[in-house]
Amino acid sequence: MHVPVITIDGPSGSGKGAISRALASRLGWNYLDSGSLYRLLALAALHEGIALDDAAALVDLAGQLGGRCSMPATETVAIMLDGEEVSAELRTEAAGNAASQLAVLPAVRRALLDWQRDCRQPPGLVADGRDMGTVVFPDAELKLFLTARPEVRAERRYKQLKDMGKEANLADLIEEVKARDERDATRRTAPLKPAEDAHLLDNSDALEAATLAEVLDLVRERF
Secondary structure: OOOOEEEEEOOOOOOHHHHHHHHHHHHOOEEEEHHHHHHHHHHHHHHHOOOOOOHHHHHHHHHHHHHHEEOOOOOOOOOEEOOEEOHHHHOOHHHHHHHHHHOOOHHHHHHHHHHHHOOOOOOOEEEEEOOHHHHHOOOOOEEEEEEOOHHHHHHHHHHHHHHOOOOOOHHHHHHHHHHHHHHHHHOOOOOOOOOOOOEEEEOOOOOHHHHHHHHHHHHHHHO
């Protein structure tokens, strides 16, 4: 049975997560947040004191994750690690930066590939990440690449942190966004880039609702 896939790739802070979740909800499809999978691995590594450049130990840890964590197909279900809810912890800057560091390791990416592809279940899948359309689901029916200027993405993160009552420095966030972009775009395996057949969407100056409307138009055209 063929299961359709829509991929939404893009850098951190581009809004791909919110758009992907909204699209999956509209379609009644499953949702894969691949970034959370890498964050889960990074979080488990930090908890166990495993270095983020120790590829062998990280691959071994990735093999254990299936029995230690839950990766729900919808945003309304908590993400669990070793019996504890870690949904909020996964959204921290520490988890994001750690995930970005281990994601440059080819062996780690290979270790998580089958897990991501197993998420392709009926009636369909919306997958967001950085290499969904180029590596994980190259045969996806519709591929999107969502981006925004680094300063805009950092400002969005700054607002999120302040809304959560957390301290944040906008200048530092801008540098972190640029550094993460550099790591993601220059890694040897599965670098961050649009698939050749992806639709490019820059939402630097667009509201989320307008971006979602544009995405829905592309979905209607394709399906």
